[in-house]
């Protein structure tokens with residue numbers, strides 16, 4: 316087997332609560348541009364699965380396809396261990412008007428509860444929201460305006476909103492991009508917690524060293540799948556060079 320050959324997908328952990336996910340020959344066209352072409356790979360239930368690739372390679376589009384926001388061709392299926400659970404999503408970044416008088420608590424309320432945020436945290440969600448803010452190390456800053464937080468702290472708030480309600484499938488779009496060192500430690504602890512809980516995590520990431528250290532499996536995507544398997548074996552200079560030097564991100568006319 317060469318370094319770029321796929322490894323078999325196996326279940327990784329004992330008490331699995333997240334789904335397995337199968338992409339089979341998935342195509343995505345936006346306008347006349349083919350964004351994803353014949354994408355086939357599998358995410359094992361309860362695994363930390365990283366998605367890497369160059370800018371414009373289609374990672375965010377694949378996430379939106381998984382979340383049902385983009386019409387695609389081919390098969391995309393989720394296989395839950397028992398009944399379907401909750402899907403959490405942590406976006407890449409959040410455009411934010413720093414002048415808005417919104418506190419961390421207000422933001423969490425707006426994201427996590429039905430009761431209007433201006434009425435405060437609902438009794439039902441307050442404990443979970445406070446626990447989520449504690450897990451990301453921001454409990455003491457919950458009354459602070461979002462605009463007064465650092466970029467890394469705002470990214471941690473995004474992570475916190477992904478914790479409420481507790482999800483069995485988590486989709487993370489570059490969650491580490493603005494994190495400072497304490498934030499990275501928080502994120503690594505969350506990954507360890509999700510692994511223990513048998514949560515399935517799909518994690519888009521540019522930091523290949525972090526992927527190599529923390530992911531169970533990695534898929535290299537540049538419009539189509541370039542490699543798929545064990546990060547420690549695959550993220551060698553040869554595979555990385557191949558992934559980042561292929562150039563399908565240029566406009567490709569979709570077939571009618």
Ligand SMILES: Nc1ncnc2c1ncn2[C@@H]1O[C@H](COP(=O)(O)OP(=O)(O)OP(=O)(O)O)[C@@H](O)[C@H]1O
Nearest residue numbers: 345346348350369370371372373374375376377564
């Ligand atoms: N709504 C859209 N209409 C047309 N093209 C789009 C649309 N959304 C994304 N694209 C194009 O699809 C391609 C893939 O974009 P996508 O954001 O999925 O890549 P990415 O791998 O997530 O990139 P990055 O790492 O920079 O976030 C890009 O060429 C982008 O311009």
